[in-house]
Structures are given as structure tokens and as C-alpha cells.
Amino acid sequence: MASGSLPKLLILGAGGHGRVVADAAQRQGAWRVVEATDRDPARCSGELIAGVSRVEPRGALAGAVAVHVAIGDGRARQAEAATLDPESLSTVVHPQASVSPHSSVGPGCFVAAQAVVAPGARLGAGVIVNHGAVVDHDCEVGSFSHVAPQAALGGGVRIGDRVLVGTGACVLPGIRICDDVTVGAGSVVRSPITQSGVYAGVPARRIR
Numbered sequence: 001m002a003s004g005s006l007p008k009l010l011i012l013g014a015g016g017h018g019r020v021v022a023d024a025a026q027r028q029g030a031w032r033v034v035e036a037t038d039r040d041p042a043r044c045s046g047e048l049i050a051g052v053s054r055v056e057p058r059g060a061l062a063g064a065v066a067v068h069v070a071i072g073d074g075r076a077r078q079a080e081a082a083t084l085d086p087e088s089l090s091t092v093v094h095p096q097a098s099v100s101p102h103s104s105v106g107p108g109c110f111v112a113a114q115a116v117v118a119p120g121a122r123l124g125a126g127v128i129v130n131h132g133a134v135v136d137h138d139c140e141v142g143s144f145s146h147v148a149p150q151a152a153l154g155g156g157v158r159i160g161d162r163v164l165v166g167t168g169a170c171v172l173p174g175i176r177i178c179d180d181v182t183v184g185a186g187s188v189v190r191s192p193i194t195q196s197g198v199y200a201g202v203p204a205r206r207i208r
């Protein structure tokens with residue numbers, strides 16, 4: 001496709017996660033131009049990273065062809081996505097991620113550098129698979145969940161919506177986790193989690 005016919009990507013969320021998404025989107029090369037905006041007016045001028053301008057939301061949203069919500073918190077990401085045309089929600093995949101053609105990736109997902117999405121895996125809408133994270137074969141990841149950097153889901157794991165699997169945490173194969181759960185950094189989940197809350201440790205236990 002000639003670069004003139006590529007769509008513009010607007011990144012909604014001009015903070016740290018937005019910078020990571022902007023960097024991946026630039027390298028993906030699927031966009032004519034990448035811009036960023038934010039609900040915080042202090043984040044609506046200057047550049048997010050070199051080549052990605054931060055603009056006012058009003059005009060930017062009106063003209064955007066493709067939008068990616070780059071907010072780390074799952075509940076906030078879901079709320080922001082709900083205000084947008086579902087057709088406009090766009091997935092960004094870093095060119096150094098490995099996403100199997102035998103997996104399915106929902107709208108508005110982000111897959112970062114060195115992340116792996118294995119065959120048979122299914123990601124819902126707005127999922128983040130962060131740097132170096134692994135979603136192994138046949139996993140199911142609910143909408144607006146986040147598999148943080150270096151976290152790993154073993155084969156056949158099923159996690160609900162708005163789940164955060166913290167940095168470096170690990171969920172053993174076949175385990176299920178319900179909606180609205182946070183798994184602490186470095187934790188190991190070895191039995192099913194059926195109640196929303198915060199779990200941490202090795203093995204992970206409910207702390208809140």
C-alpha cells in the first residue's frame with residue numbers, strides 16, 4: 001500500500017504506556033501518521049516520542065481513522081474504549097513480537113516486543129501482552145486484561161476480563177482466573193482463582 005493511503009493512528013493515552021505503543025506503531029509501519037492525545041490537557045502538546053505529536057483530543061478524535069487506547073489500567077481502558085466507535089479500535093503489534101497466525105487477537109489489543117502469543121490462544125478486546133510476556137497455546141485472555149512484562153501463562157490457561165498478571169508472574173497450565181483479579185509481580189498461581197481480588201506470593205494467596 002502506498003504510504004498516502006495508510007490510515008492515521010491516534011493513540012489515546014499519552015503517558016508511559018502510550019510511549020511504548022507509539023514506538024511499536026512507528027516500527028509496525030502500518031500507519032501514515034501516528035499522533036497521541038490525552039484527557040489530561042498537560043499531555044496534549046509537544047511530542048510523545050520523536051515523530052509522534054501530542055494533540056488536543058477534540059479535533060484529533062474527529063479526524064482519526066484508527067484509535068488505540070493506551071491506558072495501563074484495565075477498567076479505565078475499557079471505559080475509554082466504550083466511548084469510541086468499535087470499528088475504529090485498532091490493534092498494535094510490535095514487529096518483534098511473535099503472534100501465531102493460528103491465534104486470534106481482538107480489537108484494540110497491544111502486543112509488545114518479544115511477547116509470544118502461541119497457536120490456539122485467544123485474546124479478547126483491549127488486551128495488553130507486554131514486553132517478553134508469554135501467552136502459551138490455547139490460552140484464553142478476557143477483554144481489557146494485561147499480561148505484564150515477562151509474565152507467563154501456561155498452556156490452556158483461561159483468565160477473565162480486567163485481570164492483571166503482574167510483572168514476571170506465572171500461571172500454571174490449565175488454571176482459570178475469574179474477572180477483576182490482580183496477580184502480584186513474581187507470583188505463581190497454581191490453583192484456580194474464583195473470587196475477584198488481589199493475590200500475591202508463591203504460591204499466590206489472596207491479600208485483599
Ligand SMILES: CC(C)(COP(=O)(O)OP(=O)(O)OC[C@H]1O[C@@H](n2cnc3c(N)ncnc32)[C@H](O)[C@@H]1OP(=O)(O)O)[C@@H](O)C(=O)NCCC(=O)NCCS
Nearest residue numbers: 148149165166167182183184185186187198199200201207
Ligand atoms: C500485589 C500488589 C498489587 C499489591 O499492592 P498493594 O495492594 O499496594 O499491597 P502492599 O504493597 O501494601 O503489600 C501488601 C502485602 O502483600 C505483600 N506483597 C505485595 N506485593 C507482593 C508480591 N508481588 N509478591 C509477594 N508479596 C507481595 C507485601 O509484602 C505485603 O505483605 P505484608 O502485609 O506481610 O507486609 C503489588 O505489590 C504488585 O505486585 N503489583 C503488580 C505491578 C505490576 O506488575 N504492574 C505491571 C505494570 S506494566
